[in-house]
Amino acid sequence: MAEAVLGIIGGSGIYDLPGLTDLREERIESPWGEPSDVLRIGRMGETKIVFLPRHGRGHAIPPSEINYRANIDVLKRAGVTDLVSLSACGSYKAELYPGLFVLVDQFVDRTAGRASSFFGKGCVAHVSVAHPVGPALQERIAAAATAEELPFVRGGTLVTMEGPQFSTLAESLTYKGLGYDLIGMTAMPEAKLAREAEITYATVAMVTDYDCWHEEHGAVDVASVIAVLHANADKARRLVARLAADFPREREACPAGSHNALDFAVVTAPEHRDPKLLAKLDAVAGRVLTAQG
Numbered sequence: 001m002a003e004a005v006l007g008i009i010g011g012s013g014i015y016d017l018p019g020l021t022d023l024r025e026e027r028i029e030s031p032w033g034e035p036s037d038v039l040r041i042g043r044m045g046e047t048k049i050v051f052l053p054r055h056g057r058g059h060a061i062p063p064s065e066i067n068y069r070a071n072i073d074v075l076k077r078a079g080v081t082d083l084v085s086l087s088a089c090g091s092y093k094a095e096l097y098p099g100l101f102v103l104v105d106q107f108v109d110r111t112a113g114r115a116s117s118f119f120g121k122g123c124v125a126h127v128s129v130a131h132p133v134g135p136a137l138q139e140r141i142a143a144a145a146t147a148e149e150l151p152f153v154r155g156g157t158l159v160t161m162e163g164p165q166f167s168t169l170a171e172s173l174t175y176k177g178l179g180y181d182l183i184g185m186t187a188m189p190e191a192k193l194a195r196e197a198e199i200t201y202a203t204v205a206m207v208t209d210y211d212c213w214h215e216e217h218g219a220v221d222v223a224s225v226i227a228v229l230h231a232n233a234d235k236a237r238r239l240v241a242r243l244a245a246d247f248p249r250e251r252e253a254c255p256a257g258s259h260n261a262l263d264f265a266v267v268t269a270p271e272h273r274d275p276k277l278l279a280k281l282d283a284v285a286g287r288v289l290t291a292q293g
């Protein structure tokens with residue numbers, strides 16, 4: 001197995017990762033276009049860390065315009081094997097209160113029109129995302145949260161909406177009625193693309209609000225979301241620092257199969273593959289495409 005490299009995607013309110021040593025900024029070119037920002041690459045203890053703010057520094061990029069493919073591609077090029085997404089989310093359960101971290105394990109995709117695959121005409125592939133979160137990575141995050149005495153729960157379903165507007169009351173009640181736990185605007189297609197790129201993925205959903213369903217709370221607004229996040233920023237940093245401190249040197253096999261998701265995924269016969277698309281797939285799928293010829 002390869003050297004383990006821990007990627008961190010910072011969501012709303014998290015545009016930096018203090019505490020990195022040997023820090024350098026690297027602008028990595030991607031055939032998929034412009035990523036959200038330069039990568040900040042450094043170390044926490046012995047662990048190599050690659051940080052990317054999802055919305056860019058200064059939060060200039062809305063959820064619908066994030067180039068998720070470029071982001072995952074440059075993280076792959078930087079050697080990231082395990083990726084932790086930090087994400088602000090609204091809650092559909094009274095017991096999932098603002099300030100709590102939820103280690104979700106399922107996603108529902110309600111986005112529209114986002115480029116959600118690296119593959120396409122000229123190289124068709126179908127990976128499984130039945131279990132989109134890496135259980136071993138989640139276990140390590142849970143251990144880090146426990147060690148830091150952070151309030152968290154394990155498990156939950158996060159629905160991703162298109163945004164940028166928050167939900168109507170009818171939508172909010174519908175998602176709650178369907179049994180979803182949380183809502184955000186960015187987990188999809190990020191999680192799907194990470195799986196295609198054979199990067200192990202996990203989300204730390206940081207509850208910031210009750211969306212608009214809760215009778216004792218008003219409609220969600222950005223100011224209160226950011227206020228909760230600022231109050232929690234230190235917790236997120238402690239979580240990442242502890243996770244990094246206890247991270248293995250070598251990549252671990254993922255019980256959900258993220259380390260070899262492409263083994264049997266590509267269905268296009270070699271002689272029918274488009275060389276231009278293959279060239280763009282060099283980082284995310286080079287392992288299987290060069291091996292298969």
Ligand SMILES: CSC[C@H]1O[C@H](OP(=O)(O)O)[C@H](O)[C@@H]1O
Nearest residue numbers: 011012063087088184185186225
């Ligand atoms: C600032 S509130 C809405 C915004 O916050 C979340 O972003 P992220 O997932 O990057 O933390 C949510 O998905 C929306 O993009």
Ligand SMILES: Nc1ncnc2[nH]cnc12
Nearest residue numbers: 088089090183184185211
């Ligand atoms: N209520 C909400 N809906 C969608 N995305 C969010 N991010 C944080 N809170 C949210």
